[in-house]
Structure formats: C-alpha cells, structure tokens
Amino acid sequence: MMHRNRKLKREDLLYPELSYQIIGILFEVYNKLGPGYQERYYYQAIITAFEEINLPYQAQVKIKIIFKGKEINRFVDFMIDNKIILEIKKGERFFKNNIDQIYSYLKITNLKLGILANFTRQGIQFKRIVNIRN
Numbered sequence: 001m002m003h004r005n006r007k008l009k010r011e012d013l014l015y016p017e018l019s020y021q022i023i024g025i026l027f028e029v030y031n032k033l034g035p036g037y038q039e040r041y042y043y044q045a046i047i048t049a050f051e052e053i054n055l056p057y058q059a060q061v062k063i064k065i066i067f068k069g070k071e072i073n074r075f076v077d078f079m080i081d082n083k084i085i086l087e088i089k090k091g092e093r094f095f096k097n098n099i100d101q102i103y104s105y106l107k108i109t110n111l112k113l114g115i116l117a118n119f120t121r122q123g124i125q126f127k128r129i130v131n132i133r134n
Helices: 016-031 039-054 095-110
Strands: 057-067 068-081 086-089 113-119 124-130
Touching: 016 039, 016 086, 016 095, 016 113, 016 124, 039 057, 039 068, 057 095, 068 095, 086 095, 095 113, 095 124
Parallel strands: 086 113
Antiparallel strands: 057 068, 068 086, 113 124
16 A cells, blocks of 8 residues: 655645744634634734744735725725735625725735635635735
C-alpha cells in the first residue's frame, strides 16, 4: 500500500498563511462570543484579536469610485496587510449582493483576495472571493 505525503495547506491558495490566520481569528471570535451579537461587536472583537497578534490591518478603509466626475465613497470593513479584504456580516447565509460587493471592492483596490464572513446561529461561515481579472 502506497502512502502519499499530504500537505496540510494547499499551494494554489492566495496568501495561505495570512488567510489561515484571519480565518482562525474569525473562529476564535465566534467561539468566545457565540451567536446573537450585533455586527459591530464582532467587528470590535476582530480588531482586538488583530492587535493582540500585531497583524497589520486597516479598518473602515475608504475606497473611491468615480462616476460621471462624482466621487462615490464606500467603506471596506478591513484591509489586512494590504493584501486581503475582509467583510463581516451577521446572517444565516451568503447573499449574492454581498459577494458582488466584495468583488467590486477587489476590482477597485486591485487586490486579489477577499473573505466574506458570516456570523450565524450555527457558527462562522466564510467564503473566499478571488479577483481573477487582476
């Protein structure tokens, strides 16, 4: 019987170490707080966790969209290490408009990876969104 050496981490993922770190923080926050809080409490807990491990991040990052000469400002929940956008939501499932929102943020910022996190009654859910056009 042949044994294969299996790697614990996939090499085809963008920013695997940073992604695992972020997702670990999301699980830690959920495991400590549990379900039922408003989004802003999870948001503050994530900031605390980022700062505890000195993870470089920016919160409420303003991004600009120019349309017909007018500036439309949007705010991204988190930009981590100038590589990954993290948007957090409270809800039981992913909605297309949330996924589209992150994809548009990726296009505007020229970043390659976004993570959408849902804090649900059953636990944390996350979805990786890749900007393939960048």
